[in-house]
Amino acid sequence: MKFGDIYFWPNDCVLNIIIIIITTIILLADILKALDGGDLVMLTLLDLSAAFDTVDHGILLRRLETSYGLQSCVLKWFSSYVDRRTHFVRCGAFKSVPTLVLSGVPQGSVLGPILFLLYTAYLVLLIQRHDPCPQLYADDTQIYGRSLHVIRRQRLL
Numbered sequence: 001m002k003f004g005d006i007y008f009w010p011n012d013c014v015l016n017i018i019i020i021i022i023t024t025i026i027l028l029a030d031i032l033k034a035l036d037g038g039d040l041v042m043l044t045l046l047d048l049s050a051a052f053d054t055v056d057h058g059i060l061l062r063r064l065e066t067s068y069g070l071q072s073c074v075l076k077w078f079s080s081y082v083d084r085r086t087h088f089v090r091c092g093a094f095k096s097v098p099t100l101v102l103s104g105v106p107q108g109s110v111l112g113p114i115l116f117l118l119y120t121a122y123l124v125l126l127i128q129r130h131d132p133c134p135q136l137y138a139d140d141t142q143i144y145g146r147s148l149h150v151i152r153r154q155r156l157l
Contacts, residue, residue, distance in 0.1 A: 023135050027142060030133065034146040042132070044143040051139035052116055053104040057082045060105075060119050068118065081111065 027043075034041050048054075061079055064070045070078065082105060086098040105112040105119075116139065123141070127134040132145030 023142070027135060027144060031144065039146040041146050042144060046141040046143070048139045048141070052107050052112055055082075055105050055116060055119050056103055060115060063119060063121075067121070078115075081106075082115070 031041050031043065057079075060082065061075065064078055065075055085101040085106070087101055088098045089096040105115045117136070120136065124134050124136060127143055132143045135142040135144075
């Protein structure tokens, strides 16, 4: 693999590929603009491993209620969607004992990524308070920012 190579998995849908390409172009354009102006650029790439599995159900449900205004039967529906779920492993004719899932959102579902984004929405606000620009796509986060070149900063003073 060399710099600039982009790899896609066979199961990636076209929309995911388009989103990755567009966010990469936006990021690159912002970085090049800052560098052309003589500024320093910082880029941090976060890939939260097993991120969907770490969602705390209690925090998610409180966030849905307090931040997004979900109440009564709608909130109960989301609660039933994430709480008291079980999983097991099947190998041929053998099946493990079902185990209670204590955290996480269902992967491979439509709601899983949406609930994860609602759960992590405050991350964007926290990052923006300190000036860098965040870009989030599911569990991948890019944080980038720039610092005025020393000479430009002295001229502004």
